[in-house]
Amino acid sequence: MLNNMKAIIRAIKKAKSIALFTHISPDFDALGSSISLYYALKQKGKNVNIFINDQLTEAQKELIDENIIKRECNFNQFDLFICTDTPSKHRLGVYGDIFINAKNNIVLDHHLNDKLIGKYNYIDSSRSSCSEISYELIKNLHVKLTPQISSLLYMGLTADTNSFINSNTNTKSLYIAYKLAKEQANLIKINEVLYRKRTIKEIELKKYLWNNYVKEDDITYCLVSFDTLNKLNANKSDCDFFSTELISLQGTNISFSIIESSPNFYEISFRSKSGYDVRNIASILGGGGHVCAAGAKVQGNKIEDIKDKILEIIKRGKD
Ligand SMILES: [Mn+2]
Structure with a gap:
């Protein structure tokens, strides 16, 4: 019912x-x-x-x-x-x-x-x-x-x-x-x-994010390997704000983060500005969510390969 x-x-x-x-x-x-x-x-x-x-x-x-x-x-x-x-x-x-x-x-x-x-x-x-x-x-x-x-x-x-x-x-x-x-x-x-509360760890993660993001046209993303996650003394949920933060960058319509939460296991979070649908992209990867905020979990050997696949899906959607 x-x-x-x-x-x-x-x-x-x-x-x-x-x-x-x-x-x-x-x-x-x-x-x-x-x-x-x-x-x-x-x-x-x-x-x-x-x-x-x-x-x-x-x-x-x-x-x-x-x-x-x-x-x-x-x-x-x-x-x-x-x-x-x-x-x-x-x-x-x-x-x-x-x-x-x-x-x-x-x-x-x-x-x-x-x-x-x-x-x-x-x-x-x-x-x-x-x-x-x-x-x-x-x-x-x-x-x-x-x-x-x-x-x-x-x-x-x-x-x-x-x-x-x-x-x-x-x-x-x-x-x-x-x-x-x-x-x-x-x-x-x-x-x-x-x-109104920011821990030192959050600030350190923000530093990492803004030192390591990549902007390609109107797509902005950040990758965090399992190694990096350990070096930052962080876990996946500590990085949950990455995609939200990235969407604020001027000229960005779609943002995403890929966090390798355990070896070869990747959690992807998408955000979009209005008029752009990231739920579709997440669902192609087996995930779901909302039009402007979505996510997916995938397995693979290389974080770069996952990123390439996502960029390809986004670009295909635009054609
Ligand atoms: Mn809710």
């Missing part, structure tokens, strides 16, 4: 015990969209548990009480399973099988996708963030927007719009941000953690 909010509300009202999930390497929207629901469903008197495959980052821990996150459990006790910000079994990590084998499950997501893996699916790619969808659900459940819930939703919203500057920002996202700010979302703390 697709985008039937009433059916989803009915399923939630009927459930006594609910298990929540979100994707591996959770970003702020994954956490905001799922943890806001955790508190909202608790307010509704539900027995709720939330399961996340990975550890939180130091920055995330500043905004989220990590003690609520569980790793293991007897999953038979739950009569409803909800996942946010992904419709992919694989992206749920160790919980993938548990989720898709559940009889009663709900997927909430904002990525363009034709996969429906839940009994109920609410998938709206016009939404800037999954936190917007959680907001709608929480409003429909008539849950009080506490400062805590408002902050979690605002955190997801601002993160996925990159502080309301990405092209996915629209009147709905701005309106919801206004509503959340009115309900005491902690804007100061969220802005401080997301936009």
Whole structure:
């Protein structure tokens, strides 16, 4: 079933015990969209548990009480399973099988996708963030927007719009941000953690990025081999901002980074200016995402070969 909010509300009202999930390497929207629901469903008197495959980052821990996150459990006790910000079994990590084998499950997501893996699916790619969808659900459940819930939703919203500057920002996202700010979302703390804190490591990575980027026509990219990653004492997620940073360079319409996260395993992140579609490029490589922000994972022997292949795909698309 697709985008039937009433059916989803009915399923939630009927459930006594609910298990929540979100994707591996959770970003702020994954956490905001799922943890806001955790508190909202608790307010509704539900027995709720939330399961996340990975550890939180130091920055995330500043905004989220990590003690609520569980790793293991007897999953038979739950009569409803909800996942946010992904419709992919694989992206749920160790919980993938548990989720898709559940009889009663709900997927909430904002990525363009034709996969429906839940009994109920609410998938709206016009939404800037999954936190917007959680907001709608929480409003429909008539849950009080506490400062805590408002902050979690605002955190997801601002993160996925990159502080309301990405092209996915629209009147709905701005309106919801206004509503959340009115309900005491902690804007100061969220802005401080997301936009006003830079570690020495981040600055070192930025130095590497701007010393090593390559610009070919309107395409700008940066490659990070496994060796380099180790020399920078970094991991893949530390370099997640590379493609976003590169798209800001004058004359760039498409940017990408290739990070060799483990030997011969490459994670590619694409960004584009409006009018340019990187989702297509990522999907040719077996990945996906949004028109202006997408990604893929590939294997290969040489990072240069992967880069050449990407440039060829982009150039082919232009012809
Ligand atoms: Mn998201």
